[in-house]
Amino acid sequence: MNDDFVRTICPYCGTGCGLIMKVRNGKVVGTYPDREHPVSHGTLCIKGWCAHEFIHHPDRLTSPLIRKGDSFEEISWEEAIALAAGRLTEIARIHGGDAIGGLCSAKCTNEENYLFQKLIRMAFKTNNVDHCARLCHAPTAAGLARTTGSGAMTNSISDLAGAECILIIGSNAAESHPVIMGEIYRAADRGATVIVIDPRETAVAQNAHLHLRINPGTDIPLLSGMMRHIVDTGLLNTRFIEERTEGFPELKTYLESWPVEKVAAECGIEGTLIKKVAEIYAKAKDAAIVYCMGITQHACGTANVFAISNLALLCGHVGKEFSGIYPLRGQNNVQGSCDVGGLPNVYPGYQSVSDPKVQDKFQQAWGRELSAKPGLTVTEMIGAAGKNIRAMYIMAENPAISDPDVNHALESLGKLDFLIVQDIFLTETARFAHLILPATCFAEKTGTYTNTERRFQLLRKVIDPPGQAKGDFEILCLLANALGLNFPYTHPGEVMEEIALLVPAYGGIRFDRLERAGLQWPCPDVHHPGTRFLHKDRFTRGRGLFIIPEYTPPCERPDEDYPFYLGTGRMFAHYHTGTMTRRSPFLNREQEEPYAEIHPDDASRMAVKDGDRIRITTRRGSIVTAARVSSKVSRGCIFAPFHFTEARANILTNPVLDPISKIPEFKVCAAKMEKVTNEGEGR
């Protein structure tokens, strides 16, 4: 058989780089960068280069499995679908449709996510559908939607290279979005000033012109202090504020409570530095703000996003090329899974479930009565598991690793009457399932992903799925039809056309238009070329809105019992819950064991050497991991990557939620640590 090459899209982060997969005898044998790709231009990070490594892993699920006691047995697809439909229907009949919860997936395509939320909403008349976007950029979707009318990255990745100033807040793009980092360096090479705000001395910070190493969770004071200085020195863009925004007087009054000296004390940095950074950002012709989990994963995550939006509006750095607000989305299709309605409060295209007109439109389109009551979020569903929520259908999500206070989440998962997990591996979550449906990975299906710059991109089927595994698309159609719905789709392209009919902003998206470079929404009709940047001349909501960012300090701060700050995050070789990267030999070789970064002074005080075992404990639980002694973290701080099942950092994290977006405070909690002297003690 001849070698074949198939152009497709990377399954890891939201950058959405172009891959060329080399196929031989039905196996993917290599990954190469796509030199023609509009975002990645022939470059990839270490994960992209290794994207083929997990595809043919022997752990792949190849048959539907049913729980028998503590183990699983193979069953046929007919039995599996009949069981799934039967049990879900029965539970909905007894406990009501709101007793069913569904988690769709930022790893799956737009079409699959659309079908998933349609299935849950139609079959059970509930809006209990959500996914891990709740755990990453929910504050962005909520925050930017309120301030600008569109909860997405305002500009394009390539715009970064043209900025004069780039403010990076709480993003370690060098490890988490490396190809986007390349665009930031391109700007730096052209003379741009790169400023990093982060409690950790990340790889991004090490390569920046200025690094503001603030205390964890003090973003609002810092941004407010910057704004106060910009207002005081008259560097604000008065014309932009008058013509394009509303709510400025209220913000101005609020800023009076943040004199720079007070900010400096709260953030633990020099006041002069705050002023300097404010001036650089305000004076730049075009300035960009890049942010990520360091902003969103707080109990004041949405307020943090308000603060960022305020700063951009204050200086008029939005609505034009080379400037704007850049939330870097985590998963390959987390933008898309939100866009097509994988959220409990909105239908596809962020159309509110509680708006009667919208409800009417979807009832007519789908031909079923739908619920007007917003559903539960990921954390709420899992919290209610075994109580209000009796059954869950989880598609390619792994809350058993990714949810906060995960021991508690596991306990809840175990209480469900019925749990279906649809995935490619037997994940930690699947171990709790009553029924496991073997699905397909990115290389085995056709569909679209939407990257962080709103670009719909075509994912191409490279090879057939292993064993009896079926595409998520096909499984959803089978299950829907067994539930008495009519899902007549034979190809994902038909689903895209249905989405285009229901969401004006995606009206012009068709599979055949995406073949070369994709299309960035809004794209209202089939002749529209897509949109490089949002809010030109007019904000999506009309005027840009200043909203007062109420500051709530981290819910847990170090005290006598728990004297350290603990934050979680990612490292460059692994991805999220590790199901794919830890099964990729080259990536796993890079980091085989869990670890936590601790400061050299803290280490020496505890007589801990690099590589020693330490136990980290919070009010939720404790893990034993290896110490990595590094001044990347500040004195009194611990950083733990959350990829490792054998030392789940999320056992430690605080499940307190942001009141608006319901994101948990992953980035800050109080912890203590001790050296583990004998290994038995550590278990």
Next chain:
Amino acid sequence: MLDTVKNISRSILRERQADGVLGLTRQKSTTLEEGMDIIQPHVFADPGELDDLVIEPKWLFAKLAMTILRSSPESYRLAVICRGCDERAVIELIKRNQIEKDRIATVGIACSQEQASVCLCQRPYPEKLDAGVAAEGVDPFQDGQIRELLMGDDGTRMEKWAKLLKRCIKCYGCRNSCPICVCIPCKLEDEVWVDTGSIPAGMIPYHLIRAFHLSDTCVACGACQEACPVHIPLLALQLSMREILRKNFGYEAGIDPERKSPVLFDFSQEPSPERELPAWIDSLKAKI
């Protein structure tokens, strides 16, 4: 020029000089919109398919050709559409016993003058030129950026390079895309040299080992630099070493298939009797 390449490729397939031709294919978009065609590598096995062959943009095939030949039956022969640098890479791979000479043929194409300027290429044409007119070579050492990178005293240069190499995100793209970086096992995967689990990759253990390993085989194709997401000007490191070999030994990698590298041979012919290689060099356990 494109038609010439297509005709040569057709006759190669028709006359069974090779079982496949490796090049770029353009798949016409199904929409009527302009610029929607897809371009990607392809092994043309049927002369009829060659209507879709294109030769732009620059895309390097030598390493792909090697992997295809390795996984094919011994009787399988492949022709490759080659620019100058790609032909030099094929020759180096043959010299280093990575490709069997009898299993590979090249269809040589000249680069445009514009491409030569972009790549700062001294030889923008293959020795066996089948299509196109050879563009004039460019002297990379006249280029402002290259001069900036290579000039100044040791301290200045060290500072400049340390700053650039600190950006490294350890994607291994420079190694993966390099047509002649083929050692198994790779020194860059040996924990003795390169730390795991953190970025950036170390300047000396990663970047300088890589650069020196390639000192006498680098064909100046620029693939390493083009694959670098963080824009480290890696080619500049290689160019100066290539220049030293050219000045001192009149040697250029990939030009003469018969000439062995002076680093391997000219030195060993005049060994220094007093000097012995340190014992640890071969004692490092290589992990496969």
